[in-house]
Amino acid sequence: MNDFQPMTVLQETATADRPWLASLVGTHDANTITLDLTKFVAGVHYEPGTPYQPRNVLKSGLPLGLNDTSGLYEPYAGPTSEVQTVTVTGTPTGGTYTLTFSGQTTAGIAYNATAAQVKTALEALSNINPGDVVVSGGPHPGTPVVIAFAGQYLGEDVGQMTASATNLTGGTTPAVTVATTTAGGGASASNGTEKLAGFLATESLFAPGSTKTSGALLWHGEVFAAKCPIPFDPDDVAATRPGVTIHYR
Structure with a gap:
């Protein structure tokens, strides 16, 4: 029609x-x-x-x-925007983890954080403005959180974040991994x-x-x-x- x-x-x-x-x-x-x-x-x-x-x-x-x-x-x-996924493994029952983006490290993020809480932690960094990330998925630890870069990073090939699980507690060897599921910058x-x-x-x-x-x-x-x-x-x-x-x- x-x-x-x-x-x-x-x-x-x-x-x-x-x-x-x-x-x-x-x-x-x-x-x-x-x-x-x-x-x-x-x-x-x-x-x-x-x-x-x-x-x-x-x-x-x-x-x-x-x-x-x-x-x-x-x-x-x-150009495609970068998408990165944050996964908490080991079934922690308490504590926090941190994410580091381009040299800036977040405050502690709860082991059972929602997508909104991860977004708030990232937007508190000096190099991420409100609207620079769109966060979905979660909550931890059962479900990964997906971070799509937007705003000033729209269509950019940004560096992959790193994570520290030092302060996670409980469970079996709790850990946090970050994976780039969609690399930014290439034509879509x-x-x-x-x-x-x-x-x-x-x-x-x-x-x-x-x-x-x-x-x-x-x-x-x-x-x-x-x-x-x-x-x-x-x-x-x-x-x-x-x-x-x-x-x-």
Whole structure:
């Protein structure tokens, strides 16, 4: 099922409700494109419809890439962000452990810490700001904690953390290990979407169940990268499509 809406951008002189758009003269260079809706995720790339407004709404400002095989636009698949997993073994019954990242060591983290507690300990370091890590999984010791680097480390190949289990107690030889489950920095696709093609210039509505829809692509202009609807770091853009000229603030 396809859902194509007529879209022609002739002239626009305001940024409207698009805080990501830095150009005060608006989207003066936008092309009509076709989007592959099967690649977009509800709650991340679009807001699901409601009984009062049943169409889904793709967020304006989404970074996009062009799939060279299908010829359709998809979410930009820039460099992969680092993911590391912290595992507590030996069934400890008390005590704490520490994590060290780039020379900075956390305060003691409880043997049975939740993901939120690990996140708090990491964000207390001088080299990790709020939003630099997304922590899931847990709680210890039964379930590993998964740490995805974001913020200033989005798309970066960061050094692997080290751990100290010296203060864990009980159990049988308790220990903590850190493993890099996804190395950061490498392109997360090889189908063309790893090259930035531009940004979705305006919100685009589509009916639930649709697989394709039209949109407007901003391929020449200025963007506030930090205000895009999903995390985007212009420093990590290794390549753009030919002719794309985007400036960042």
